[in-house]
Amino acid sequence: MIRSRFSASSRWCLPLLCWALSATSATAQELGDGLQLHGFLSQAVVRSSDNNVGGDSASKVAWDMREMGVNMSWRPNPDWLVSGQALARWAGDADDGDLRLDYGFIDYTFLTYGDDRAGLRCAWARSRTLSASITLPAT
């Protein structure tokens, strides 16, 4: 789509005019017992002169890109943190709003020294791989 519009228009490889807005709202809820729930909603509004971005933006204002996420975390004690995020995204043909697991973490801190700590984090990421890493967060 972008290619055909490019060849049909001039030599400009970038839109002459393009404006995009993205409104994001995040909110949090404390559920008690170390359990927290957070969420966000992001909506893009795009208008461009030549090339389509996030919908039919070259001929009208496009509202087709948006993202919603729900994030939960549980800290049963200071050394453990279990967290995960579910995400739905709408963006062209690639993302049609299907709910998916964005990531899941299990984080264990085995050593705390002053303001430094060392730990092990098991991660389930979007690429559907399970990985483990040793973390040494900087202070």
Added chain:
Amino acid sequence: MAGPALAVDIIAHRDVSQAVLSVASARAIFGMRHVKWPDGTPIKVFVLADQHPTHGSLCKERLNLFPYQLRQSWDRLVYSGIAQAPGEVSSEEEMLSRVASTPGAIGYVRKAKTHDQVKILRIE
């Protein structure tokens, strides 16, 4: 020569064993990166709303940050799943009562009175 009096006191639950915090530790605690006291007690952080003047004073006078920097840091940690957000209270009265009644709690008020049932932490 003594500098100008600071407007905010950092307060903690009476059973918290520490009496002095470095600025770096205070930033790590209010930045939600440091989650337990040296004796192992979980740290419970309470904050006022970002727009509250006392929150602005805490950030600028005690942590050398702007409130928006703290907010960005919390959002980044929470939405990447590596830390939790602080508990938010709606007033300084609620701050005092929550910090006084929650073991391991830390918070701040504009000049704590000596009869308040909390401990005032010195920042160095």
